[in-house]
Amino acid sequence: MGMIEMLRKVPLFAELDELELASIAALSSSIDIPKKSIVVQESDPGDSMYVILDGEVKVSTYSVDGREVVLALLGKGSFFGEMSLLDEQPRSANVTTMQDSKFANIRRRDLVQLLMDQPVISLKLLTEIAVRLRKTSRVLERISSMDVPHRLYAYLVDHCVRFSQPNQDGRYNTVLPTHQLLADQLSTSRETISRTISQLKKDGVLVQCEGRGKMLVDVEQLEDMLDDC
Numbered sequence: 001m002g003m004i005e006m007l008r009k010v011p012l013f014a015e016l017d018e019l020e021l022a023s024i025a026a027l028s029s030s031i032d033i034p035k036k037s038i039v040v041q042e043s044d045p046g047d048s049m050y051v052i053l054d055g056e057v058k059v060s061t062y063s064v065d066g067r068e069v070v071l072a073l074l075g076k077g078s079f080f081g082e083m084s085l086l087d088e089q090p091r092s093a094n095v096t097t098m099q100d101s102k103f104a105n106i107r108r109r110d111l112v113q114l115l116m117d118q119p120v121i122s123l124k125l126l127t128e129i130a131v132r133l134r135k136t137s138r139v140l141e142r143i144s145s146m147d148v149p150h151r152l153y154a155y156l157v158d159h160c161v162r163f164s165q166p167n168q169d170g171r172y173n174t175v176l177p178t179h180q181l182l183a184d185q186l187s188t189s190r191e192t193i194s195r196t197i198s199q200l201k202k203d204g205v206l207v208q209c210e211g212r213g214k215m216l217v218d219v220e221q222l223e224d225m226l227d228d229c
């Protein structure tokens with residue numbers, strides 16, 4: 001697939017016509033990066049933004065005690081590296097590939113021009129930044145006010161509603177991240193996540209399906225458990 005076809009699938013550029021997509025393709029360089037590689041290093045200077053054409057990345061930082069804190073998982077069609085471009089500060093976090101990934105890389109000068117020429121892209125970029133800020137605030141609020149099991153229940157509800165559809169019986173078929181990745185997103189240990197998931201399985205809230213991480217999730221029951229919190 002050519003760069004224009006791949007850019008057409010990116011929500012940020014959805015409103016653009018053929019010619020406009022071609023001009024973005026002309027100023028983007030395509031980069032293939034293997035799984036588990038650092039794409040952006042926290043504190044480094046940043047002068048380009050990345051659009052994810054294929055694959056998935058993890059945005060993370062480290063706490064003072066050296067624990068990895070996962071701020072977000074971003075997939076195909078999403079973008080990162082816009083913050084340093086906008087505020088001209090060093091990179092705010094590390095970005096690591098979770099799978100072999102392909103990116104379109106756009107330099108600051110070109111992106112700034114693009115944002116001025118295409119207000120619709122600026123608006124979409126701002127909207128996505130607002131969505132991320134809300135999500136980060138919600139996670140922070142949960143970490144400060146909920147115990148680990150309730151943080152996990154809330155995460156599972158969000159995850160199911162965002163990434164899957166309910167079955168006829170109202171339960172959601174979904175694929176969960178690894179226990180370590182869940183722990184790093186919820187500020188806890190892998191052991192605590194494993195224990196909580198085992199309990200949810202015993203209670204019939206989660207049913208393990210065939211395939212790595214595949215689960216049937218009773219979201220309604222999780223919502224009741226959150227109401228009791």
Ligand code: CMP
Nearest residue numbers: 071072080081082083084091092093136
């Ligand atoms: P930048 O600071 O240039 O480099 C790291 C990138 O990670 C950053 O731009 C954002 O694209 C992304 N990022 C940083 N913090 C968050 C967050 N809380 N949620 C989602 N993405 C983030």
